[in-house]
Amino acid sequence: MTYCVAMRLAEGLVFASDSRTNAGFDQISTFRKMHVFEKPGERQLVLLSAGNLATSQSVISLLERRAGSGDSNLMNTQSMFETAELVGQTIREVTRRDNPNGAMSHVDFSCSLILGGQIKGEAPRLFNIYPEGNFIEATEETPYFQIGESKYGKPILDRIIHYRLSLERAYQCALISFDSTMKSNLSVGMPLDIALYRRDQLTLWFRDRVTDQSEYFLQLRQQWHQGIQSLFASLDPPDVP
């Protein structure tokens, strides 16, 4: 399984992904699920992937191989919308190649992608691209998308994330969302890939790989866990006889 989250906020974009991949419990590997394409000063794109690893790797490989050549590719699209169309089209191409008989197979070939970034002349944009290749775009009211094992980490996002939150704080909230997920589910695991993008910079502001040795993460995890326990202990007693 996988967990990825991305946010589009007033200040810019936040991306975070785990790196655990498993086919059953005895075949666990680490794969990067964050893929960065950039031409500093002109375009900055980040893709996060979840779902069938063969499908998502093929999609990324094709996008990489074609970048910079041909009619429409990741490095010459005119808008983020056109980029999302291109990615969706590539998902459909790979799914058709690997699963020509559609529903006949028992294997789930589907993959989901989050695409975010900025192309000069446009504002930063964020898209959630479905396995069918269609997509939706984040708005001020719905500033974040999740793919993969998303439910454990959603409540904290719903309580904290809003469009005007700073990138630093949103990054911190994403780390807590991952911590909650990893505490409750074994299929999401460290290290985490992080990318922060400041609006109009057209290059990434901050990029990090957070491991289970990262001092800041260990400290945040402990501070949050103890904070939750103190908060719980401070609640008014329940209404029972």
Next chain:
Amino acid sequence: MTYCVAMRLAEGLVFASDSRTNAGFDQISTFRKMHVFEKPGERQLVLLSAGNLATSQSVISLLERRAGSGDSNLMNTQSMFETAELVGQTIREVTRRDNPNGAMSHVDFSCSLILGGQIKGEAPRLFNIYPEGNFIEATEETPYFQIGESKYGKPILDRIIHYRLSLERAYQCALISFDSTMKSNLSVGMPLDIALYRRDQLTLWFRDRVTDQSEYFLQLRQQWHQGIQSLFASLDPPDVP
């Protein structure tokens, strides 16, 4: 969808269930998912149900109709283990009746149940009964079970619930787990049914129906939400340049 949680702690048992049932988004109803069977001083049983409503209603109806008559029924089983076997057998009976061709149907006929309680002469016990009729039992290390839409509300249980926690505090934690779930998912809804059982009392200690007008719940929900936001605001700033 549904969300139910039950805990077996040193002091006794905690049960909580929501009451929303939906078949699509335009057919939403309220059904009680908590079913109580008791003979005060002799046995106290609580069943929580999730999954296909037709299946779970039939299972409960058959268990009710047969209670008190026949060889093995809910009111004369000799142990909680035997009671779990009886419930599992009834699930298999209903599933065979409604879905005789097994995997041939596209409808999901499955239902999950949580059974908890105490029969005189035994300690309180708690079982998670699967759609196939087999079951597992809660232990000191794994003191709670969830069925239905369980992921959103799991992180707070994993941070707070342990075997020595008081029933009052565990009840409070269950309410927070429901609040987090309902904030992030529309298919789980009020009112909530609550039952608390104190070890060896052989009758329920506290029973309540929490509505969205319940003063204590509204106060707890607000206190928790504000507490989380203050806790988040108090964290050390993130480790970015």
